[in-house]
Amino acid sequence: MKYLKVFFQLLMLLVIVGIPIKTAELVVEKREDVIEGSLEIKEPQEELIIEQLKKEETVIKNNTPVTTGSGWWAYPENIKETTRNGNDLLVLVNKEYKLPSTYAPTDLVKASNSGIRRGDSYYLRNILIPDLTAMITASKAQGIDLSIVSAYRSYATQQTTYNYWLTKNNGDVAYVDTFSARAGHSQHQLGTAMDFSTSEINDVLGDSFGNTKASKWLVENSYKYGFVLSFPFGYETTTGYKYESWHYRYIGKSNALEMKNSGNILELYLRSKN
């Protein structure tokens, strides 16, 4: 009889402990992004995202001084959904226009398919791989050594990223909004935005990239391959973000050429198309 009682107590314990374990499994399952077809991309573990963010942290702290007091970083009251589909190379994604939480590109491949260094850990849309390959080949021929340090980020990852920075900065929303996009508002959800670095600065992400040969080369040549700088220097009040010398977006060769000829920065060029 005594043994039977102990047996039932153990059984109850198993049931109680078992429930949270099962719930945790469900949460993990939900965090995986399953991409159409055979390609399955697992959402990086939260700890891995946090690890990467910690690496970026020193860089962000030393960031260029920014314009203060005008509220240029603020989100408008009325947030709208993007007017073009997320797959459209010219879709305008900014603080006013947000991608649906359900949007994910369906043709993601490893960035390393283009021959760029460190590309095994990052995903980009297959549509831009030929042009990225050509750009990497051309840059190498000029002695430029580019690497990639961030690319596709899902809605869920972007949420984690933004919340990390918020917690880190004691909930200072205004400050975090100057450099980190809220979920749905990030170009990284498109799979056509990427952050570059180079061996010149040991492949770190951040401001020091702006003073490298690699950055100079990109500023002069990237449009020929369809890649353009998203947040140029001195345009915080237009883009809503600090200058990011490392962040580029692919819009295709003919669009990039048209944008360059128009004299507009990406934000204004896309506004004219959306």
Ligand SMILES: [Zn+2]
């Ligand atoms: Zn970026």
